[in-house]
Amino acid sequence: MEPAPDLGPWTEAALAAALFAVDPVATGGVALRARPGPVREQWLADLHALLPAGMPRRKIPLHVADGRLLGGLDLPATLRAGRPVAERGLLAEADGGMVELAMAERVAGAPVAYLCAALDRGEVLVEREGLALSSPARLGVIALDEGAEDDEHVAGALLDRLAFHLDLSPIGIRDLGDGPYTAETIAAARDRLPEVHIAGAQVDALCAAALALGIASLRAPVFALRAARIAAALEGATEVSDRQVTLAARLVLAPRATVIPYVEPPETEPEPPQPEPPESDGESKSEIEDAPLADQVLEAAKAAIPAHLLAQLRLGGGRRQRARSIGKAGELRHASLRGRPAGVRRGELRPGDRLNLIETLRAAAPWQRLRRSEKGVRSLFDNENGARPKIEVRRDDFRIQRYKQRSETTAVFIVDASGSSALHRLAEAKGAVELLLADCYVRRDRVALVAFRGQGAEILLPPTRSLVRTKRSLADLPGGGGTPLAAGIETGLLLADAVKRRGGTPLLILLTDGRANVARRGEGGRAQAGEEALAGARRVRAEAIAALLVDTSPRPQPQAKALAEAMAAIYLPLPYADASRLSAAVKATAGL
């Protein structure tokens, strides 16, 4: 048996680039997590060198307009030609090639959906501005993820459609080297690819490994399968070897892992991996059970799970729960004058609306000839003696600027899951959080969840609108250990800061008994811990973040009260906190 390959991170990244270069469409693309810098530049330059000359490459800037991305009416050309002239969008232009998505971690909503649709269908459908077009758009996507924080990721829907998720951040300049691939080897591999055969058992092994790693989406094993084939083609083979299968598992499956499979030492009877055991292994008509290849693939993938991911997984978080959800466009409140511009809509101009002049003129432009030839219809700008203006603008042309008001509230719950709390009140605290969550749901707030216990605090859930996920994270929250109150407040503040930077309004809801006994450094000591907690609380006040403190102790505690005062929070002892009180308190705090 061939040993599982062990590649350095740069070699692995270079291999992913080569695999992508062989077949950009089938692999979907690469999510490239890296700060801009020489390493990323080198990777991209290497990739470009591998692609055939003349292959279209387009860059998609962060705030690309829908029309530019999808295509639409080319107004100047239309007016010049006197007939509708369509303009091809970036996606159609990149047909047969690739696009680079800049600052992919900040792209959400519509552009992500357009990209996903193009990746799924291999074509772009345009139904815009009087045009109905469908143009081929078979392409691969390089998503340049410059996210610095853990909760900044490429949108899940897009990530799911990209075979490779690379993290270049641990790679230094000294690690860079020349890859063994050239444009010629890539081209040869591309020609060979249709003949490459993969054995059924190898497919089974990849599927089994994906399941054992807790990867729900079925796109993952499909991508792994394709990657294995391409790897074989790249090495000049027409049969996929087991080594190439393990390689594919490392590259495609490992970065998607959400659980760490438990693999027994080889002598003992293998147990199904936890926590999602494949149930009916036994009846399977494909010989999956105990297949050494399956174990080998899994082992290889496991070895490739990045260390920081391992840490996250152990803490019970997991990528799956951390995946940032992208908000629904319509859910943002549309204010008429404030906020970020968010497209235009056609409609009557009402008081308080703002006309988008350019778009209105654009809308009016194609119809000028028609209107001029019409007799008897008065234009809005006809002057007294009936002379017509140069440009006829009518009511139908009005385009009204829409704005997204980004001041949505994000309620950050900071839950004390320490032993002192857990003993009596954790269940009740969870109940209280649920009551508050229901309230947040009504107001369409976003919710984030921080828990602290033992040595420190942890973000269980970055801001999300999914209450079901919140509730699930809450239900899984174990109790016990010390009370690192300061760490909890600090983590909450960090989140609040992130919310503010995105233009939202944070609201801290702290559920604790106030008895801090673990200092920020993770050491015990009541005095020190209490001091730090108060310091944190004062920062909350200084930063003018609205806060609510729910005292979870059986009898109201002076510490908790003092803490609430320090952070200028509304203080609510839990024994008296029923649904209506909690709700009223939140409303008061959030200023609603």
Place this chain on the structure above:
Amino acid sequence: MPVPFPFSAIVGQEEMKLALLIGAVDPRIGGVLVFGDRGTGKSTAVRALAALLPRMRAVADCRYGCDPRADAAGLCEQCRARLESGPFKTRSVPVPVVDLPLGATEDRVIGALDLELALTRGEKAFEPGLLARAHRGFLYIDEVNLLEDHLVDALLDVAASGENLVEREGLSVRHPARFVLIGSGNPEEGELRPQLLDRFGLSVEVRTPEDLPTRVQVVRRRDEFERDPAAFTDKWRRKDGKIRQQITKAQAVLPEVGVADQALEQAARVCLALGTDGLRGELTLIRAARALAALEGEPEVGTAHLRRVAAPALRHRLRRDPLDESGSTARVERVVQELLA
């Protein structure tokens, strides 16, 4: 247009497939919503259905593809005008399955002045939009939860009335637009507005299969299809043909399928126990059960039919309890267990 994956080759996802077939048999069901995990083949299933649908007859030179058997109210203006002058000439057309791509502008969805004619000849003519194209067929919106609000409003209006009314540029056009709305999406990317949710007749939740053999089968079939789409489609042609026949037959017998008082009573009791708002739930439940009975060639709706369609017909109509993690499906199933044993 790429070759669609054969409908009969889709592994599992029985509820989704059934809901789509019911929508094909009885368009009055009011649309199908498919919500669920990524990579579960939601779009694949809808596109597969499109390839499967039996052809239909349409008025030969009608731009809206009017139904030659429809009464005056269901026809477009031109066809209505010609109604007197004897039977229509007809042609066989495929059932339209129209994609509403995200980013579509309102003029293309609803219809507007024909840009080409306006520019080249200075003429004013109506250019039908996607709603017209979807008449008598399906309108498919992938990522329906990401659709812009003003488009959603326009859609709902038309879906409810079955008629599209366009008033712009001094043009006043009215044409029939009866379509089955199919929406799909991933709840993690944003929830659906309750008003929209309620308009869908059936709602299906899709999950990724969690057992290995099923997953292996999905991946293998996918791979086989990608390697040689034509051969794969050929291999499944007969099975697809069978389903097509099943739909045709069901459409023909649907009016004859009876609903006994007992079934009506059972449906009412289930809805009452679940506390669904309004009568729409009950109506959809009965209709879906009838379509199912028709699909299975049964002359009458039985308890078993009700049981199978109860969850898709009712789960999105329950008063929402955002924190009930067991979800609406479990609630429906509990009641069904009790009342439709």
